Every structure is written in structure tokens, then in C-alpha cells.
Amino acid sequence: xxxxxxxxxxxxxxxxxxxxxxxxxxxxxxxxxxxxxxxxxxxxxxxxxxxxxxxxxxxxxxxxxxxxxxxxxxxxxxxxxxxxxxxxxxxxxxxxxxxxxxxxxxxxxxxxxxxxxxxxxxxxxxxxxxxxxxxxxxxxxxxxxxxxxxxxxxxxxxxxxxxxxxxxxxxxxxxxxxxxxxxxxxxxxxxxxxxxxxxxxxxxxxxxxxxxxxxxxxxxxxxxxxxxxxxxxxxxxxxxxxxxxxxxxxxxxxxxxxxxxxxxxxxxxxxxxxxxxxxxxxxxxxxxxxxxxxxxxxxxxxxxxxxxxxxxxxxxxxxxxxxxxxxxxxxxxxxxxxxxxxxxxxx
Amino acid sequence: xxxxxxxxxxxxxxxxxxxxxxxxxxxxxxxxxxxxxxxxxxxxxxxxxxxxxxxxxxxxxxxxxxxxxxxxxxxxxxxxxxxxxxxxxxxxxxxxxxxxxxxxxxxxxxxxxxxxxxxxxxxxxxxxxxxxxxxxxxxxxxxxxxxxxxxxxxxxxxxxxxxxxxxxxxxxxxxxxxxxxxxxxxxxxxxxxxxxxxxxxxxxxxxxxxxxxxxxxxxxxxxxxxxxxxxxxxxxxxxxxxxxxxxxxxxxxxxxxxxxxxxxxxxxxxxxxxxxxxxxxxxxxxxxxxxxxxxxxxxxxxxxxxxxxxxxxxxxxxxxxxxxxxxxxxxxxxxxxxxxxxxxxxxxxxxxxxxxxxxxxxxxxxxxxxxxxxxxxxxxxxxxxxxxxxxxxxxxxxxxxxxxxxxxxxxxxxxxxxxxxxxxxxxxxxxxxxxxxxxxxxxxxxxxxxxxxxxxxxx
Numbered sequence: 103x104x105x106x107x108x109x110x111x112x113x114x115x116x117x118x119x120x121x122x123x124x125x126x127x128x129x130x131x132x133x134x135x136x137x138x139x140x141x142x143x144x145x146x147x148x149x150x151x152x153x154x155x156x157x158x159x160x161x162x163x164x165x166x167x168x169x170x171x172x173x174x175x176x177x178x179x180x181x182x183x184x185x186x187x188x189x190x191x192x193x194x195x196x197x198x199x200x201x202x203x204x205x206x207x208x209x210x211x212x213x214x215x216x217x218x219x220x221x222x223x224x225x226x227x228x229x230x231x232x233x234x235x236x237x238x239x240x241x242x243x244x245x246x247x248x249x250x251x252x253x254x255x256x257x258x259x260x261x262x263x264x265x266x267x268x269x270x271x272x273x274x275x276x277x278x279x280x281x282x283x284x285x286x287x288x289x290x291x292x293x294x295x296x297x298x299x300x301x302x303x304x305x306x307x308x309x310x311x312x313x314x315x316x317x318x319x320x321x322x323x324x325x326x327x328x329x330x331x332x333x334x335x336x337x338x339x340x341x342x343x344x345x346x347x348x349x350x351x352x353x354x355x356x357x358x359x360x361x362x363x364x365x366x367x368x369x370x371x372x373x374x375x376x377x378x379x380x381x382x383x384x385x386x387x388x389x390x391x392x393x394x395x396x397x398x399x400x401x402x403x404x405x406x407x408x409x410x411x412x413x414x415x416x417x418x419x420x421x422x423x424x425x426x427x428x429x430x431x432x433x434x435x436x437x438x439x440x441x442x443x444x445x446x447x448x449x
Numbered sequence: 450x451x452x453x454x455x456x457x458x459x460x461x462x463x464x465x466x467x468x469x470x471x472x473x474x475x476x477x478x479x480x481x482x483x484x485x486x487x488x489x490x491x492x493x494x495x496x497x498x499x500x501x502x503x504x505x506x507x508x509x510x511x512x513x514x515x516x517x518x519x520x521x522x523x524x525x526x527x528x529x530x531x532x533x534x535x536x537x538x539x540x541x542x543x544x545x546x547x548x549x550x551x552x553x554x555x556x557x558x559x560x561x562x563x564x565x566x567x568x569x570x571x572x573x574x575x576x577x578x579x580x581x582x583x584x585x586x587x588x589x590x591x592x593x594x595x596x597x598x599x600x601x602x603x604x605x606x607x608x609x610x611x612x613x614x615x616x617x618x619x620x621x622x623x624x625x626x627x628x629x630x631x632x633x634x635x636x637x638x639x640x641x642x643x644x645x646x647x648x649x650x651x652x653x654x655x656x657x658x659x660x661x662x663x664x665x666x667x668x669x670x671x672x673x674x675x676x677x678x679x680x681x682x683x684x685x686x687x688x689x690x691x692x693x694x695x696x697x698x699x700x701x702x703x704x705x706x707x708x709x710x711x712x713x714x715x716x717x718x719x720x721x722x723x724x725x726x727x728x729x730x731x732x733x734x735x736x737x738x739x740x741x742x743x744x745x746x747x748x749x750x751x752x753x754x755x756x757x758x759x760x761x762x763x764x765x766x767x768x769x770x771x772x773x774x775x776x777x778x779x780x781x782x783x784x785x786x787x788x789x790x791x792x793x794x795x796x797x798x799x800x801x802x803x804x805x806x807x808x809x810x811x812x813x814x815x816x817x818x819x820x821x822x823x824x825x826x827x828x829x830x831x832x833x834x835x836x837x838x839x840x841x842x843x844x845x846x847x848x849x850x851x852x853x854x855x856x857x858x859x860x861x862x863x864x865x866x867x868x869x870x871x872x873x874x875x876x877x878x879x880x881x882x883x884x885x886x887x888x889x890x891x892x893x894x895x896x897x898x899x900x901x902x903x904x905x906x907x908x
Contacts, residue, residue, distance in 0.1 A: 105499065105579075106487040106507050112595075113504030152502070152603045153878035155845055155893075158870045184505075185512075 117184045118194055120147055125198030129439050135304050143191040144183045192312045195305075199440050202449035204313040204398070206277035206367055219267045226266025235265035279314035279367040279398070281307060282354050285336060286374035288325040288345040295405045298433050299373045300337050302403060305443055306371060314367060320357055326379070328353035346382045347374060347414060351389035363396045371401040371446065376412030383414065387421045394427050401446040404432040454479070457545050464718050465552040469793065472555035473569075474530035477548065479537045485521050486510035488534055492697065493526040494575040498582035498689070499591075500598055523547040527700070529569035531555040542730050545722075546715050553714035556796075557707045563699035563800050566613035571696055574635075578689045581637060585682040597683055600882045601670075601690050606844045608691055609667035610698045637688035640674065640681050665848040665863070670694070672849055677886050701842045705801040709750020712738065713792070716751075753804070756813050757795060762788035778812055802839045805832075837867065845871055847893070859908070860887055864895035871895055873904070880906035 121128065128134065134143065186194075195201070222235055240259040244250035250257075283303050311317045322330045325342030328349040354370050361368055370393065378386065394400055404415040415432055422428050431445040432438070458477055465472070480488065490506035491497045513519045522539055526532045533551040535544055558564050568574060586594045609615070631643045666672055673679075674687035700707070716735070723731055739748045760766055764783030773781060795804065811828045814820035820828060840846075846865040854861035860883065864871060876893065883891040883906065890908035894901065 104487070105496070106490060106503060109490075109499060109501055109504035110507055111504070112499070113501040113508065116501055150505075152599060153875040153882070154603055154606055155847055155864075155876050155879050156872050157843075157845055158872040 113184075116150065117145065117147065117186065118190075120150065121145060121186070121191065121194045122198040125195050126440055128195065129199070129305065129443070130301055130436055135300070141188055142185045143188050144185055145191070147184050150184070189312065192308055196309065196312070199444060200449065201309055201444055202447050204310060204367075204447065206279075206314065219269050221268045221270045223266045223268035224262075224264065226268060230267045232265045232267050236263055239263040239265060277314050277367060278316035278318075278365065279310055279369060280318045280320065280358070280361040281310055281369040281371065282320045282322070282357060283336065284322050284324060284328070284350040284354060284370070284372045286325070286345060286347065286350070286372075287323050287340055287342045288375075288377070292407065295375070295407055296337065298405055298436070298439065299403070301439060302373070302433070302443060302446065303371065306369075306401070306446060309443075309447055310369060318361070322350060322353055322357070324350040324353070330357065345374070345378050346385075347372070347378045348382050348385035348389055351386055351393065355389060355393055358393075358396070367398040368396060369399050369401070370397055371403070373403050373405055374412075374414065375407040376404040376414040378412060378414050383417050386414075387417070390418075390422060394422065394425050397427050399427055399429050399446075399448050402428075402430040403442060403446060404430070406432065406434040451479075453541065454544055454548075457541075458548050460722075461545065461549045461718060462552060465549065465556070465714065468714075468718065469789075470552060470556035470714065472531065472552060472559050475533055475551060475555050476530050477533050477535060477551070480534045481537050482514045482520070483511060485524065485534060485536055486514060488524050489521055492693075493524055493532075494572060496572075496576045496579050498579045498598075499586065500595070500602075502602070523551060525551050525554045525558075526571070527558040527564065527567065527569070528571050531558065532572075540730065542723075542727050543734060546719055546731065546734060549715035549718040550711040552718075553711040554707060556714075557703070557710050560797050561699070561703060561707070562798055563703055567696060567699055574692065574696075577635065578637070578693065581682075581685055581689065585686070589680075589682060594682075594686075597686060598690075600885060601683075601686055603879050603882050604670055604673070604687075604886075605690050605694045606842070607667070607669035607847060608671070608694050608698075610695070610702070610841065612668050612671065613695060636674075636692055637685035639688065640684040645675050661852040662849060665850045667846065667848050669847070669849045669862070672852070673886055676852065678888050679886065698842065699800075702800045702802070702839075705746040705750040705753075705839075706796070706799055706804045707750070708747045709752075709754045710796055712747050712751040713754045752817055753808055753813065754792060754795070756816075757808050758788035758792050760788075761791035762786055775811065802836060805839065806836055809835075837869070845869075850894075854892060858889045860889065860891040862891070862893040864893060866896040870897060873897065877904060877906065880904060 128145075196203075219230070222232060236259050237257055240257040240263040241250065243260070243263060244257060285299060307317070307319060319333065320330065321333055321336040322328050323336065323342075324346070326344045326346045326349065330353070350372060358368055358370070390400065402415065402418060404411055411432070415430055418428070418430055423430075427448075429446050429448050431442045433442045454477070458475075462475070486507050488495065489510050490503045497503060510521065514521075520536060522536055522543060524534045531551070531554075533548075533555075535547055539547065582594065582598070634642045661676070662672060668691075670687055670691040674684045674691065677684070677687075679687070719731065739745065739751060741748060762785065763781070764770070764785040764787075765778065765781055770778065770781055770783075795808075799807070809832055811820070811825060814828060815822060815825070820831070824831070848863050848865070849860065850863045851861040852858070876895075880891050880893055891906050892908075893904045895904060896902060
């Protein structure tokens with residue numbers, strides 16, 4: 103290994119170490135949230151910069167004579183950044199937060215055709231011509247017809263000698279998943295609670311996607327009624343009326359019909375403060391009894407609002423606590439996030 | 450290297466010598482982008498001590514190239530012979546330009562006074578340093594040596610950039626009976642071969658102890674290497690970092706002048722040789738090189754040297770000229786043809802600081818649109834700010850004033866405050882590092898919010 107590769111490996115090792123050390127901090131870093139779809143994650147690493155005695159903010163410079171330091175952010179605003187592949191970053195986060203690996207349910211697999219150029223054909227585009235195989239054919243023909251003279255081993259391929267690389271389709275198994283987020287917007291969820299919900303659903307999505315690259319996402323809101331919304335709409339703060347948790351579960355059931363459990367790993371997440379209308383809880387539990395066996399996980403996160411929290415979590419645990427596929431947790435604040443996330447992913 | 454390129458190197462070398470440049474042999478080597486990225490990360494040398502920051506730099510250069518955000522055309526190393534690396538993928542014209550550029554750099558290294566005390570065998574030095582650090586890692590564990598390197602590198606700017614020029618007697622004063630014989634060895638070996646003198650014993654000598662250091666010093670790394678309670682390998686590392694820092698001081702101090710000089714010469718040597726097709730490509734390369742975005746040392750250096758040449762050709766200097774009002778200066782002419790001679794003089798005696806101080810005039814700033822006419826009254830202020838940023842490589846000047854502060858063996862440092870405050874967070878982190886090295890509390894006198902302030906670590 104060249105010495106510079108050794109130095110590079112060491113640098114990457116340190117970056118990984120920093121990510122793991124700061125995993126809890128990254129959890130709530132909202133600037134990361136914009137990067138979900140990207141391939142790379144930029145990681146600010148101020149502690150990786152060797153500190154030096156330097157000047158702070160330069161004095162305001164009105165005049166453009168230029169000079170070192172007018173480029174870029176300048177000494178004070180500069181934060182060294184390392185980039186990690188999203189997958190590697192997620193794996194590190196997963197390790198640090200002890201997130202559970204998700205396993206596809208047996209039937210949740212589809213096979214998908216994937217083309218690989220692994221075979222040879224007699225016809226094809228020029229660019230895919232297989233030179234060695236073509237010459238081999240040419241040689242064979244020359245030997246058979248007696249045209250080949252070892253003292254002058256010139257081969258002129260003819261049309262019939264030409265060989266091309268050709269694709270062969272190879273079925274590849276692929277697990278797919280759907281995740282449905284339901285959010286209770288009945289009055290008591292406010293900015294801070296929404297932020298917690300956003301953080302949780304962001305990481306849940308990423309983590310499921312890490313295991314099921316073919317992931318579909320659906321969002322719904324509810325107060326006494328439930329309705330489907332877009333992702334952006336989902337995170338907009340708002341206030342509504344009373345609460346019927348069952349409304350969300352019934353709509354979820356309806357939406358999930360489009361994702362038969364034979365082909366999809368189905369995840370349903372429900373965020374609420376747990377205040378439910380009297381009389382609705384039995385309905386909700388009944389809907390859940392039907393849904394649970396068809397789901398990979400039902401995650402219920404009870405977020406503590408400014409007016410305390412309701413008792414749905416208790417009711418849920420009491421009624422269905424022993425069922426498989428139920429992941430229930432409560433979130434009172436940021437410090438609960440790592441544990442809540444782990445719980446919601448079935449850990 | 451390709452034959453064609455070798456021939457061009459020869460042609461350009463001869464033209465450069467004929468034009469009055471003088472330089473040691475120059476070895477050209479073509480390298481690919483990855484190797485260039487490595488050399489750039491290592492500061493031009495193929496062998497450096499192991500450290501993650503080279504890896505980080507390497508990654509940055511490599512990605513910058515990969516995503517087409519920039520390329521390093523060339524890298525020149527100040528050694529004897531001069532080594533120059535050319536990017537393999539450069540076109541022939543770009544290689545010609547770069548080679549002409551390199552000969553001018555080689556001339557600059559050889560003739561500019563700032564480079565006089567710099568050793569010319571840094572390849573060997575760097576390799577020795579690498580071997581020393583690797584050995585230390587074997588003996589004391591890679592992680593603990595790395596940790597120490599991190600600590601020590603945060604002090605790498607705490608050197609006296611003038612140290613190589615200063616020759617002081619080891620000690621002053623008559624009572625020094627017999628100075629111990631010092632064997633001349635590589636600085637990082639010094640603590641092994643010439644152990645530091647025992648600090649004077651106050652009680653025995655009765656009189657006032659000699660202050661340590663005897664006078665304020667900016668050579669804080671050197672001081673620590675000598676007196677800090679460290680293991681010999683740690684002192685060796687401090688010396689290594691000090692020596693490597695000093696090596697790069699003249700390069701940082703002459704960036705604008707050196708790049709300006711090289712640009713001036715590649716233009717001058719190459720222009721007459723260009724075919725019409727090449728002229729277009731040359732113009733494109735040149736435009737990229739001299740692009741006016743951000744701070745571009747090539748542009749400022751080149752334009753200012755051209756200005757100096759023109760002024761001295763036209764006799765626009767001396768008391769008679771200086772006495773003229775601005776408007777008349779612009780048209781004054783007294784042909785002397787002294788331009789080129791003056792340029793060689795500038796190349797020999799100036800650093801960026803003195804170069805800009807001497808030749809950056811309001812006329813120049815106006816002509817090159819560095820300044821709007823309505824800003825003219827603030828020219829002096831803007832120039833001062835620019836010079837300030839070039840002083841001491843842009844780093845604050847910090848001196849070690851007292852190593853026995855409060856008679857408690859604490860370090861007292863002092864920042865020469867010039868109206869710009871320190872970055873307190875980073876400074877504090879450095880003080881903590883100093884405290885870890887010195888083992889006793891460390892203080893730095895500076896100004897915060899216009900009030901004199903003592904920053905401390907360890908107390």
C-alpha cells in the first residue's frame with residue numbers, strides 16, 4: 103500500500119469514529135434531512151481541524167484590494183467537511199445507535215430482471231464486439247479450411263466469425279417495502295413535537311430504505327377523520343379538532359390494500375399524543391388486531407405534548423403487548439430519540 | 450518523459466538562461482492525477498511522516514480533480530536539483546507553458562533572498578523525518594504518536610520565521626564558565642546527543658536566576674523542544690515540525706511575487722514561439738490562470754510586475770516623479786529602459802509584503818480596477834488591511850515572554866495585538882495543548898473586546 107493510502111485510510115477511520123461518537127448529535131441535525139436522496143452525506147468535523155492560534159472574524163472589509171482569505175468562507179466560517187457514502191453513514195449510525203437489522207418477510211420478495219453481458223452472440227452492435235472470441239473463430243475457420251500458415255499467422259475475420267458480447271437476463275430477488283406514516287394533528291401537537299416526529303420518520307425511512315431499496319412511502323393525517331397527504335404537507339404544523347385514532351388505522355388499512363402482504367413488507371407508523379376519544383379506543387384496538395398480522399411492524403410513538411399525554415399507549419400495551427410486530431414507545435423529548443428509534447424499528 | 454517534451458524542455462531552458470534567469474538543474478517528471486494529488490497533499494515530497502491530515506488533503510485534491518472542479522497543472526519543489534511534476538494529461542502547449550513557468554520558479558528559489566537559508570536537500574530531510582516518526586510509532590504505539598503529532602501540529606505556526614537568519618551566541622554573560630561542547634547533528638537528534646542544560650539552580654548561585662527565555666522569543670516550538678518535560682522522541686517530533694514549518698515560510702511569504710514572476714516569464718518565453726493555433730489555446734490557459742475571481746496571486750503578482758517593468762522603462766520613479774500629482778503621473782514619460790533590470794532586482798530582494806508595500810500604488814489599483822475612483826481616499830486603509838493579512842503568513846504574532854511566570858514555572862505568552870482579535874475558541878484549544886506539553890499552566894496575554902485579557906489553560 104502506498105503511504106498516502108495508509109494516511110487516507112486512517113483519515114477515513116477517524117471520520118467513522120467521529121460519526122459513531124456523535125451519532126446522537128447527528129440524529130437531530132436537521133441539515134442532514136435535506137440530503138436523504140443524495141448518495142453522499144457531508145459531515146461537519148470541526149474537531150478534526152487541528153486548532154491553531156489564528157485571527158477571529160476579520161474586520162469588515164469594504165474595499166476590494168483582495169488578499170488571502172477573501173476566498174471562500176474565511177478563517178472563522180470554515181468547517182472542515184468529510185463526505186461519506188450514505189450507506190456507509192447509515193451503517194455507522196445503525197451500529198452506534200444499535201438499530202436492528204430488518205429482515206424481509208419470506209413472501210415480500212419480488213424477482214427482477216437484471217441484465218448482465220455474460221454471453222456471446224453472432225449479431226450485435228460494433229461496440230460490443232468480442233475481439234478475442236472473433237479471432238478465435240477466425241483461427242478455427244482458417245485451420246479447418248487449411249488457410250492458416252504459421253509462418254505468417256495473419257487472421258482476417260469474415261462476417262461469420264464475428265462474435266459479440268450479449269446480455270443474458272438474470273433474475274435477481276429483491277425485497278420491497280411500503281411505509282405508511284400516520285400523524286395525529288388534533289390540537290396538541292406543536293412545533294417541538296412535530297420536530298421529534300419529523301426526526302423519527304426521517305430516520306425510520308432511511309433505515310427501512312437501507313434494507314429495502316424499493317420503498318414506497320405514504321402519509322396520512324387525522325383528527326377525528328383521516329385523510330392522505332403529501333410528504334411536505336405531512337410536516338406542516340397545524341391544529342385540528344378531536345381525536346379518533348381508529349380513523350387513521352382504518353384509512354391505513356384501506357391504503358395498504360394496494361400493497362398486498364405477499365409482495366410487500368408493510369410498515370405502519372403512528373404518531374400521537376395518546377389522547378383518544380372515549381369509546382374510540384376499542385375500535386382502534388380492534389382494527390389493529392386485524393392489521394397486526396399483516397404488517398412487518400406497527401410502530402406507535404406517543405409524543406408528550408404541552409398538555410401531558412393520553413393513555414392510548416397503556417391501553418395498547420395492555421391489549422396487544424404480547425403480539426409480535428408491535429413496537430410502542432413514548433417520546434418526551436430529544437433525549438428519548440435514540441431509544442425510541444431503536445424501539446420503533448423493532449429493537 | 451516523451452521525447453518531444455524533453456526537446457521542448459531543452460529549448461525553453463536555453464531561452465530562459467539566455468534571458469538572464471539562473472537556476473540549478475530541473476528534473477521534470479510527468480505524473481497522473483492521483484500521484485499529483487498525493488504530491489500536493491505531501492507538500493511536494495513523495496515521502497512524509499504518517500498522518501491523517503495528508504490523507505484528508507489527498508482526498509480533497511483527488512475529488513476536486515475527479516469532479517472537474519480544478520486541476521493541478523504543475524508542482525515545483527525547492528530542492529537541488531529542482532524537481533517539477535507535470536500533470537500527464539496536460540496538452541503539449543500546457544506542458545510548454547508549465548515548463549517555462551517552472552524554470553522561472555527555479556530561478557526564484559535560487560535567487561530570492563528569502564530562500565537563502567533554506568536547505569536544498571529537503572527530500573532527504575523529509576525522508577529522515579518520516580523514518581523518525583515511523584520508528585517512534587513502532588516503539589511507542591501508532592496512536593500515542595499520532596496523538597502527540599495532533600498536539601504538536603496545532604503549534605506549527607508558533608515559530609520564528611526569522612530564525613534561520615538569526616545567529617546568536619548560545620548564551621550571553623560572563624559567568625558562563627565553559628559552554629558544553631555541542632555536537633552538530635540534525636535538530637531532532639539534538640536532544641539525544643546534546644541534552645539540554647540543567648536550568649540554573651537558584652539557591653546555589655545565590656543571585657537572581659537568569660530569566661527563561663533570556664529575551665522574548667517567537668520560537669516557541671524550539672523552546673519547547675529544548676525545555677519541555679518530554680520524552681526524547683516527543684522533542685524530536687517538535688523539532689521536525691518546527692523544521693518543516695520553517696521550510697515552507699519563504700514559499701508562503703513570496704507566493705504572489707513568485708507566481709507573478711513565473712507567469713511573467715512563461716508569457717515572455719513562450720509567446721514568440723507560438724503557432725497561430727497555439728496562440729488561441731495559450732490565451733485560454735492564460736485567461737484561466739489570471740481570472741479575477743477571489744484572491745488570485747498569479748494575477749496580482751503578474752500585473753504588478755508588468756506595472757513595475759513599464760514604470761521603470763518609462764522612468765516613472767524617483768523623487769521627481771513622486772512629486773507629481775496623480776493625474777500627471779499617468780502620462781509622465783522619461784524613457785530609460787530600466788524595466789527588466791528593475792524586475793530582476795525586485796525578484797532578488799522582495800517578499801510579498803515589501804513588494805506590495807513598495808509598488809502597490811493608487812495608480813495601479815485604479816488602472817487594474819482593484820479600486821473604484823470614489824474609494825480612492827480609502828486606498829491607504831485598504832492597502833494596510835491587505836498588508837496586514839500578508840504579515841507573518843496571516844498568523845498572529847505570539848511571543849513567549851516568560852517560562853517562569855509568577856515564579857511558578859508557568860508559561861506566559863503575549864500576542865502582539867494589532868487591532869484584530871484572536872479566534873478565542875481555537876486559541877483556547879491551543880493553550881490546552883500547550884498546557885499538556887508543558888505540564889504547568891499556560892497564559893496568553895491578548896486583547897478581547899478592546900480590553901487586555903489573560904487567557905489561561907490549566908489554572
